[in-house]
Amino acid sequence: MDASRSMRHIPVRVPARFARNHRNANEGGRRARMFLMADVFAVSADPSQVAVVRRRLRAALGPDHRCADTAELVVSELVTNAVVHGCAPGDPVRLTIRRLPRSRVVITVTDTGRGRGTVPRLKLAGSAGTNGRGLFIVASIASRWSVRRAGTGFRVRALIAPRDAELASCMGFVLLDDFPE
Template sequence: MTTSPRTERSSALPLPLADQTVFSFRFTASPRGARLARRLASCQMDAWGWRYGTPVHDSVELIVAELVNNAVTHGRVPGRDARLRLARFAVTGRIRVEVSDARGERHPVSAPGGLSDDDEGGRGLVLVSALAEEWGVAPRPGAPGKTVWAVVAAPGTP
């Protein structure tokens, strides 16, 4: 019996799989690309065993949402993609979230002097700070731009 070419062909997308320790995905620096990156991050967390609605899953999902939104809003360069990378460290019980964009000269900053109730934006990094053990910015490896990263504690690593 022969197998059809359709079942042998590998997917162009990095499908969420439980056995991989790193999930990496390039996405267009657009709202549609950001939605896809958020959804795939959520699926990958579920594949790793942190089910939808658990604190670790929801924290990672919210951090990814904030960072990819910032990459699309503030780090967009026409014609350049952004990248999402999730890494699971079972030994230390941590998840590292990285979002890279092509704008190296624009680094995220917290609102100077805090936020007022009337401010419409600027709360994303406050949320990231509250949910992550630590976060920061580094030069993008092998490409122009920057990588904003956050580390989330994942107790009870599945």
């Protein structure tokens, strides 16, 4: 399956205090309607597609986005989990990237549920283990994250904010300092 992509306008109800200068804000109401852009695309459940997803994320966010590095790490972990645990080979993995006000980003990855895994959940991996850290990393650096049932599969969503990105980059420097060269 080749990667497919579409752009969607997503109607969102926004409190008036955030939408005062927005052209769709209604004058007398408490809430305004605003449209957010979302990049929506699907890739094949193949480990090589993780790099494709990272490139698409960078293109969607732009080169100077404050959360680009952190969002790239989160999308890599979520798509890898979907490919390895949530899908049969060749199944579609759906990705949605939403840019929110104040440089926040919501990443949503949906699998088909036909893989060998069960419900995505946090677990502690042993120090010698080579896997089992994906959702732990996501939970550590995302403002919020959730897992919901989506048909036969699961939808994992993570909210990345600039503060999370700053903390993640600081943690990276601390971790690198701990290892001798």
